[in-house]
Amino acid sequence: MKTYSASPLALVRSLVANQGLILSLAHREAVGRYKGSILGIFWSLLTPLLMLAVYTFVFSEVFKARWNGGSNSKTEFAIVLFAGMIIFNLFAECIGKAPSIILSNANFVKKVIFPLEILPCVNLLSALFHAGVSMAILLVFELVEAGSVPATVWQIPLVLLPLSALILGLSWWLAATSVYLRDVGQTIGILITALMFLSPVFFPVSSLPPSWQTVAHLNPLSFPIEQARNVLVWGQSISWWGLCLYTLVTFAVAWIGFAWFQKARKGFADVL
Structure with missing residues (x-):
């Protein structure tokens, strides 16, 4: 049985060697959802x-809400909320x-030469394209509103x-695990919905009690x-120390997810 390397170097080599295929599939994925419309x-x-x-309508007119410490602008809350929603x-x-x-691309599993590990990258690039469009809309809206x-x-x-x-690491882990445990696909939607309300999408972490802020930062x-x-909104620079720590953790998650994917993929053909 063929063995697959789980080293970070093997991952980098695969991504570089298949970059053309990744971009082609990502383009098809990004525009494919609109086919026929x-x-x-x-x-x-x-x-x-x-x-x-x-x-803008719901939060400025219906709830009369504004972000903590922000102005009374009717559109400010919508802009801040939209920035968080783009990331989520x-x-x-x-x-x-x-x-x-993997389940929806079972035909690729039978092809020994097809690099299955690139499939999460295809989904990520497609999602990044739509996130980029949303960010462009947000910045144009800010330009019109604030000048x-x-x-x-x-x-x-x-x-x-x-x-x-982080997304790639979790995607590799979920993709591999769901081949053997189909319940993963049934529960992930519930978990994502719960995560939306537990994440600082509708509120700033600073609005929570100090004891809960520590818990929120673990999200x-x-x-x-x-x-x-x-x-994107406040014009404040990144927390560089926080970025370094977050990057170390997420790259570790990516490697663990990839390693599990490489180990589990040997049995994909048998299960499917």
Whole structure:
């Protein structure tokens, strides 16, 4: 039986060697969801616009809400909320699909030469494309509303890099595990919904009691959501110490997830 290396170097070699295939599949995945629709790819632009409009109406008109310490602008809460939702949706889209990655591509499992480990990367790139469109909409909205965008916007890739590593690690683990344990796919949707309300999407961590702030910071989405708001909305620089720590943890998660995927993939063909 063929053995698959689980070393980080093997992962890097695979990603580099198959970058053309990854980009091609990611492009197909990103635009494939709009196939047959009248507006086509423009849905990727229309969807975040509609979301931003809904957030603005609901929170500025219905709930009369504003962010802690913010101004009384009717659109401020919607902008801050939308920034958090972009990060959460990126995570949720990838993790929600992860359990079915191998199950829905069983034909690739039979092909010994196909690099199955790239499938989570395809999903991630597709999700990043839609997140990028949403961020562009957010920045245009800020430009119209405030007349400028934060100078710290350039730091957003530094927030997305370790988050992407976390997503890949969890995706590899979920994709491999769900082949043997189909219940994973049934429970992941519930867990993602619960995580949305437990993450600082609708509230800042600073609004919690001190004892709960420590617990909130253990949430793997708290750091990227808070930092994305800092660089996209508030114009504050990234917490560099926090970024270093978060990057170390998420890259470790990525390697563990990849190692489990490589170990488990030997039995995929037999199970499927």
